[in-house]
Amino acid sequence: MASSITILDVLVEDIRVPTSDSLLGSDPFHRKPDYSAVVITLKTDTGLEGNSVVFNLGAGNNWIAFGVIDLASLLKGRTLAEFVHSPAKLHQLMMEHHQMRWLADGVFRMATGGLVNALWDLWAKSENKPLWELLADLSPEAIVSCIDWRYLRDALTPDEALDILRNARPGVTQRKAQMRESGPAAYSTSGWLGLDDSQICDHIKSLQQQGFRHFKSKVGSNLKQDIDRLKLLRQLIGDDSHLMIDANQIWGVDEAIEWMQQIKVYRPYWIEEPTARDDVLGYIKIREKMKHWNIGVAAGEQVPSPVIFKQLLKSGALTHCQIDATRLAGVNDVMAVILIAAKYGIPVCPHGGGIGLCNMIQHYSLWDQIAVSAQYDNRFVEYLDFLQDDVFKNPVAVHKGHYVTPEQPGWGLEMKPEFIKQFRFPTSPVWSSRSGPIGALFLA
Amino acid sequence: MASSITILDVLVEDIRVPTSDSLLGSDPFHRKPDYSAVVITLKTDTGLEGNSVVFNLGAGNNWIAFGVIDLASLLKGRTLAEFVHSPAKLHQLMMEHHQMRWLADGVFRMATGGLVNALWDLWAKSENKPLWELLADLSPEAIVSCIDWRYLRDALTPDEALDILRNARPGVTQRKAQMRESGPAAYSTSGWLGLDDSQICDHIKSLQQQGFRHFKSKVGSNLKQDIDRLKLLRQLIGDDSHLMIDANQIWGVDEAIEWMQQIKVYRPYWIEEPTARDDVLGYIKIREKMKHWNIGVAAGEQVPSPVIFKQLLKSGALTHCQIDATRLAGVNDVMAVILIAAKYGIPVCPHGGGIGLCNMIQHYSLWDQIAVSAQYDNRFVEYLDFLQDDVFKNPVAVHKGHYVTPEQPGWGLEMKPEFIKQFRFPTSPVWSSRSGPIGALFLA
Numbered sequence: 005m006a007s008s009i010t011i012l013d014v015l016v017e018d019i020r021v022p023t024s025d026s027l028l029g030s031d032p033f034h035r036k037p038d039y040s041a042v043v044i045t046l047k048t049d050t051g052l053e054g055n056s057v058v059f060n061l062g063a064g065n066n067w068i069a070f071g072v073i074d075l076a077s078l079l080k081g082r083t084l085a086e087f088v089h090s091p092a093k094l095h096q097l098m099m100e101h102h103q104m105r106w107l108a109d110g111v112f113r114m115a116t117g118g119l120v121n122a123l124w125d126l127w128a129k130s131e132n133k134p135l136w137e138l139l140a141d142l143s144p145e146a147i148v149s150c151i152d153w154r155y156l157r158d159a160l161t162p163d164e165a166l167d168i169l170r171n172a173r174p175g176v177t178q179r180k181a182q183m184r185e186s187g188p189a190a191y192s193t194s195g196w197l198g199l200d201d202s203q204i205c206d207h208i209k210s211l212q213q214q215g216f217r218h219f220k221s222k223v224g225s226n227l228k229q230d231i232d233r234l235k236l237l238r239q240l241i242g243d244d245s246h247l248m249i250d251a252n253q254i255w256g257v258d259e260a261i262e263w264m265q266q267i268k269v270y271r272p273y274w275i276e277e278p279t280a281r282d283d284v285l286g287y288i289k290i291r292e293k294m295k296h297w298n299i300g301v302a303a304g305e306q307v308p309s310p311v312i313f314k315q316l317l318k319s320g321a322l323t324h325c326q327i328d329a330t331r332l333a334g335v336n337d338v339m340a341v342i343l344i345a346a347k348y349g350i351p352v353c354p355h356g357g358g359i360g361l362c363n364m365i366q367h368y369s370l371w372d373q374i375a376v377s378a379q380y381d382n383r384f385v386e387y388l389d390f391l392q393d394d395v396f397k398n399p400v401a402v403h404k405g406h407y408v409t410p411e412q413p414g415w416g417l418e419m420k421p422e423f424i425k426q427f428r429f430p431t432s433p434v435w436s437s438r439s440g441p442i443g444a445l446f447l448a
Numbered sequence: 449m450a451s452s453i454t455i456l457d458v459l460v461e462d463i464r465v466p467t468s469d470s471l472l473g474s475d476p477f478h479r480k481p482d483y484s485a486v487v488i489t490l491k492t493d494t495g496l497e498g499n500s501v502v503f504n505l506g507a508g509n510n511w512i513a514f515g516v517i518d519l520a521s522l523l524k525g526r527t528l529a530e531f532v533h534s535p536a537k538l539h540q541l542m543m544e545h546h547q548m549r550w551l552a553d554g555v556f557r558m559a560t561g562g563l564v565n566a567l568w569d570l571w572a573k574s575e576n577k578p579l580w581e582l583l584a585d586l587s588p589e590a591i592v593s594c595i596d597w598r599y600l601r602d603a604l605t606p607d608e609a610l611d612i613l614r615n616a617r618p619g620v621t622q623r624k625a626q627m628r629e630s631g632p633a634a635y636s637t638s639g640w641l642g643l644d645d646s647q648i649c650d651h652i653k654s655l656q657q658q659g660f661r662h663f664k665s666k667v668g669s670n671l672k673q674d675i676d677r678l679k680l681l682r683q684l685i686g687d688d689s690h691l692m693i694d695a696n697q698i699w700g701v702d703e704a705i706e707w708m709q710q711i712k713v714y715r716p717y718w719i720e721e722p723t724a725r726d727d728v729l730g731y732i733k734i735r736e737k738m739k740h741w742n743i744g745v746a747a748g749e750q751v752p753s754p755v756i757f758k759q760l761l762k763s764g765a766l767t768h769c770q771i772d773a774t775r776l777a778g779v780n781d782v783m784a785v786i787l788i789a790a791k792y793g794i795p796v797c798p799h800g801g802g803i804g805l806c807n808m809i810q811h812y813s814l815w816d817q818i819a820v821s822a823q824y825d826n827r828f829v830e831y832l833d834f835l836q837d838d839v840f841k842n843p844v845a846v847h848k849g850h851y852v853t854p855e856q857p858g859w860g861l862e863m864k865p866e867f868i869k870q871f872r873f874p875t876s877p878v879w880s881s882r883s884g885p886i887g888a889l890f891l892a
Contacts, residue, residue: 033544033546033549034546034547034549034550035546036546036547037546037547037550038547060547060550060551061546061547061548061550062547063545063547063548064547064548064550064551064556066518067511067514067515067518067551067555067556068551070511070514071511071555074510074511100477101507102477102478102479102480102481102505103478103480103481103482103504103505103506103507103508104505104507104508105477105478106478106481106504106505106508106750107504107508107511107512107554107555107558108553108554108555108725108750108752109552109553109554109726109752110551110552110553110554110555110556110557110752111511111515111551111552111554111555111556112508112511112554112555113554114551153700154700154724155700155701155723155724155727155730156700157700157701157702157703158700158701158702158730158733256597256598256599256600256601256602257599257601257602258601258602259601279599280598280599280753280755281552282553282726282752282753282755282756283599283755283758283759284728284729284759285728285759285762285763286599286602286755286759289602306550306552308552308553308554308726308752309724309726311724311726311727311730312726314727315727315728315729315730318729319729
């Protein structure tokens with residue numbers, strides 16, 4: 005079927021929700037995010053569409069949109085068959101382009117990822133499978149051929165990756181069935197900095213009633229406030245639930261260690277993003293100290309490249325690998341990270357939230373737990389209960405603290421037209437009266 | 449004077465030269481670069497202009513231009529006095545913007561750098577000083593206040609930076625005078641992959657006649673070819689000249705070590721960019737091996753953040769620190785890197801070439817050698833003898849293998865109007881018949 009599908013056009017939308025009005029998603033560093041997405045649609049001659057999103061915090065969403073439009077000219081007129089034949093080739097045509105690679109990571113890798121992920125969506129739909137199942141059904145050889153190995157072999161060789169995937173094969177059918185009963189375990193981010201104690205109390209109680217046991221709180225802007233809040237949260241959730249904490253890179257290396265010294269008594273399960281996204285040696289130093297306090301170290305939502313992930317995983321600096329769905333150059337990059345994590349025995353606990361991230365990461369966790377690590381233990385997938393029902397035709401569902409394994413073909417990222425219309429930047433009524441000094445520009 | 453200057457507008461041009469026609473600048477990875485620049489002009493109410501460029505390899509130049517235009521809205525209406533009062537404040541307003549920082553490094557940091565560098569140009573011109581002299585005349589306290597210390601303190605504290613700068617103060621006047629006699633030592637990149645032996649021979653002889661003693665060649669695409677070329681180059685330049693080699697990130701970590709094993713007999717002075725720009729642990733491993741072979745390790749032109757530089761310098765992975773003029777977020781970022789290099793005793797040997805890089809890096813080397821490390825030894829500044837006379841009103845000059853210290857106010861980046869007109873992308877005649885599949889889009 006794939007052979008007969010040709011990409012005719014690529015639609016790109018800049019969609020922004022004024023979440024800063026309610027401080028949902030706020031943290032010490034990203035004080036007033038407006039959750040945003042570049043929404044990508046590959047239009048084909050068959051009517052089948054390839055969908056993806058790239059999540060952003062508001063200003064700057066237009067930078068990614070601009071990049072996606074520029075790169076999209078590379079895809080027009082190509083067939084899905086070309087991608088299916090060699091997913092690495094189109095991935096590298098963009099990511100390793102001999103002029104474009106000067107742009108390095110960040111905007112360039114994220115824009116590339118948006119298009120790569122839309123191609124995977126189209127492929128999965130052409131096979132009428134959810135993305136996770138397409139991945140779980142691919143042969144080990146096919147998976148390994150998707151990856152750009154140039155810089156990764158010192159941590160994981162293609163042969164080692166094949167071994168990992170082959171070892172997982174025998175249980176795939178059984179684990180697929182189990183996951184269709186109850187999907188990956190979820191945890192929730194509830195300690196938003198901008199909310200008061202009673203709001204957080206109510207929120208946690210409601211989540212506990214839905215079956216959640218593990219919770220995460222933001223820390224790092226004020227030590228006294230952190231101590232008060234962590235004390236409250238530990239009382240609310242009890243001793244058997246995990247309490248994760250997240251500093252969103254607010255600290256320097258030594259500062260992170262000193263701050264953690266003051267709050268370790270509340271037994272955080274992990275400290276997430278204690279320092280700069282690319283400070284490998286800093287993470288190694290922090291992890292050495294946390295080890296003695298029995299506290300994990302997590303990161304990933306801003307880890308800018310597979311090479312940085314490689315170092316964090318191989319060195320043991322991370323105890324939990326928080327792959328993100330739209331930070332890297334799509335499925336091909338994330339496959340590599342999940343395989344390296346499997347080799348070093350580091351559980352994959354993806355970063356969710358934003359717009360569309362939970363929808364996407366559930367597929368990665370399903371693939372990891374079914375066909376790569378083949379384990380469920382210590383694997384928690386972030387879950388946030390907003391920007392779902394009003395946004396997506398197939399919103400993420402949770403049941404008893406677990407994701408409900410999605411069955412619709414592809415990523416399941418199709419958006420409701422009313423949502424797009426309401427939050428299109430900067431022309432929709434929600435924005436036309438507000439736009440501030442940055443981000444006012446938009447691709448013409 | 450600064451107080452009376454207000455920024456009215458920011459002009460941004462996408463300028464590209466079809467250097468790929470002659471393979472000038474080619475390397476194993478960046479096979480056919482079209483040397484390009486985003487050309488930025490701050491227009492003020494006094495007629496004084498702030499100029500800078502951001503260098504690129506062709507496609508993607510429009511991404512940076514788009515970003516610069518978007519960020520520029522933050523500068524319009526501001527006074528130079530505001531920047532002079534606190535250069536860190538405007539730098540962080542962009543780089544640490546609570547929504548934009550999600551875009552990470554690459555395009556975002558480079559675009560920010562373009563504007564920051566234009567502000568420094570305007571400041572230097574308002575004081576009628578070349579940029580290097582403005583920096584050399586700033587007090588240690590003023591320099592330290594320019595830097596974002598959040599992630600750097602574990603390698604260098606502000607107090608340590610003050611000590612380095614204060615220790616250098618006594619000799620500043622004398623070293624200024626010496627540098628005005630003969631500027632920083634230069635070396636030249638001559639082994640372009642696309643040229644044949646006789647072209648390279650001619651080029652080196654001509655450079656030797658101009659006083660150059662040190663030369664660099666590209667390696668990494670073909671081992672046999674590398675051996676032949678390095679043998680030729682070593683014969684041409686003799687045993688007393690340094691022969692640098694540059695792999696432009698073509699290798700994985702172990703591959704780099706194996707390849708170097710095969711060519712170490714030609715006694716390269718350093719291997720530049722043996723692997724991925726952000727592979728700190730990879731660089732540490734490579735350096736461990738090179739140490740035994742008495743070969744240095746250099747990198748910097750694509751090191752994407754001060755945090756990666758910090759790790760490479762503190763760990764001893766680099767023996768030569770190749771700051772770039774347009775990769776980081778401008779003078780404020782590069783100041784931090786030069787100070788960290790000084791603390792760890794690593795000579796600063798900036799990356800030149802492209803469009804405008806040599807013009808800019810000479811100021812950094814002058815500042816380093818006059819007012820920071822206060823040393824001239826083992827400090828070589830890359831020099832390339834093309835895209836100067838036809839491009840800049842004040843082209844870079846060399847004399848007897850040394851840069852001629854520039855005296856015009858600012859960076860000296862003012863371009864000839866004919867050059868801009870000839871190479872404006874994509875509308876100038878040079879481009880209107882050529883544009884390929886990427887980069888055809890341009891900001892409307």
